[in-house]
Amino acid sequence: MLPTDLLMHRWSGDTVVPKRLAIDDTNLAIAQNLIELFQAHQGKSRGELNQQLQELEGEDTDYRLKRGLAHLLSNSFSEFETVSPLEPPMLRDRVFALSAQSIPSNAQTTVTLEKVAANLTQELGHEVLAEQVRKGLYADLKENQLLTQFETPTSEALLHRYNLSQVQGVFYRASQVCINAHRNDPGEYKLLFRYMKLFQLMTYIEGDADTGFTLTIDGPTSLFNASTRYGLAMAKLLPALLHVTKWDLESELQIKDSYSGDRRKGKFTIDAECGLVTHYPPGKPYDSMLEQSFVEKWNKAKTEWKLEREVDLVPIPGSVMIPDFRVVHPDGRTLLLEIVGYWRPEYLKKKFAQVMKSDRDDIILAVSERLNLAKAGVDFNKTPAQVIWFKDKLLPKQVLDLLEP
Structure with missing residues (x-):
């Protein structure tokens, strides 16, 4: 999903309309460029990748769009890991303790790294190089973590995920959500209710399988203390709802105005014909x-x-x-x-x-x-x-x- 600063919406009266990208040649090309950039940076650091992403953004007015797509690629399709033959905290302890005994200089830094490497070689029973110590010192910092795996999506799939994430962001500020799940296959209800339980949403359910169900969910802004975690949990329900064939949803919102700082009440509606695409897998044949x-x-x-x-x-x-x-x-x-x-x-x-x-x-x-x-x-x-x-x-x-x- 997207963080609040990358969400974009407009108002139509008192209705919130999230930004959605057309699946056209222009947007597909933007998505493909970003995907190829991530592919090219496998094995490289997050810092190097971010630098290239900033250059790709440039001074274009659509920088938030590119930044949002990059955020999804980084958080949903990539795996970053600390890669170091030695534990970085241990290396820092050794190097800092030894360097405190001498006057700092470039030459002394080299000597310190060599001494630490020699000590570790003796302790561990295998050769440790000074260069390994140097590279491992801060390997656990976020910008130094390496992109070890990248699950390459299609450019169309990435745009669909972006559109879904923009709509999910609406629920961060929901005070109540009402879902009408019309007469559907019972298995679809089962999957929906299972996800509701998984995300621990406070829900009141009415209805039956013959006529359908009405699900009333308390939103994060209805709580005594608005919970970001609960808002995220509610947003996660939307991809599950997309597995249901016939439904409609209406949400009451409380959104903070970016200019005045005042809270503004609004609403958001969506139904099964919304065109959003889920990335959640269908239900398992058996629970156990x-x-x-x-x-x-x-x-x-x-x-x-x-x-x-x-x-x-x-x-x-x-x-x-x-x-x-x-x-x-x-x-x-x-x-x-x-x-x-x-x-x-x-x-x-x-x-x-x-x-x-x-x-x-x-x-x-x-x-x-x-x-x-x-x-x-x-x-x-x-x-x-x-x-x-x-x-x-x-x-x-x-x-x-x-x-x-």
Whole structure:
């Protein structure tokens, strides 16, 4: 994402419109020049790269655009590392301690480096050169770190990332975000809710899978102390939302005017037809090896019951529960199956609370015997769900025995 000083937007009434680049020959050429510059500087220092970037910016009026693209290349596609055969802090300690015993001069500096190299050669049992000591002294400073890896994007992909980052920046100053996720594939909801949990966003969820969900998220400026970290977390949700087919979003904003310093209220709207491109990967087929193993064994079992993954969404007050599986019989009978193999007490409390709030008696809970429910404060006897206990792996026979007693 982009830092605040590289974000650009304009006002249209009380609506904020982030800057977005056209995917045209001019902008593609700018992006390609920057990409080639990074490619040419692999193995060189960040300082050398930054110097070349400054020269490329020149005195052009689009310097913020180039600087923004370079920021994305540096932070999202590059890996910089401290490369030194010896630990820089240790070298500095040795050199500074020895140099303090003599009068500073160019000649004395050479002598000091040679002495430190000789001492280290003796201590480490292999040759250490004075030049290695000199290069390693400040190898850990940011400008001296080397560009060791560069994942080369296409120029079009870089422009898409830039446009996405400009829109993400709007959420740094959001007081509230409301997302209407219309009737979509349940797997899309699952991925969206998973990212919301990952980013620890304070969200109230209403709706169901048939009509869609409304997600109301408190923004960073609604908190007692506006949190930059929370604003970044909210911005990170946008690429996840782009995996959902049908949605619209409206956000209330509080933006500080760059001239007066006063806070100005605004709004921002966007929907599924926005043209933004996500770089987040699609959801994984399974949440765990436990689930994958269960499916593989079920597919080999001789049964009329069909196993479907994450097709039901169970609305509960202020949230939603997405059971891992639904089992369906040809005669129309259906039950939901949730595998509880995760050990954290907070997770266990939340999972059993969800089952209680759902007030559903068609849920099967497969619970690992390794879990300490008592320590987590969970009493499974109070749940309306049917409970199956398993050891290392959940076997289809355990579920089928419950389905066909």
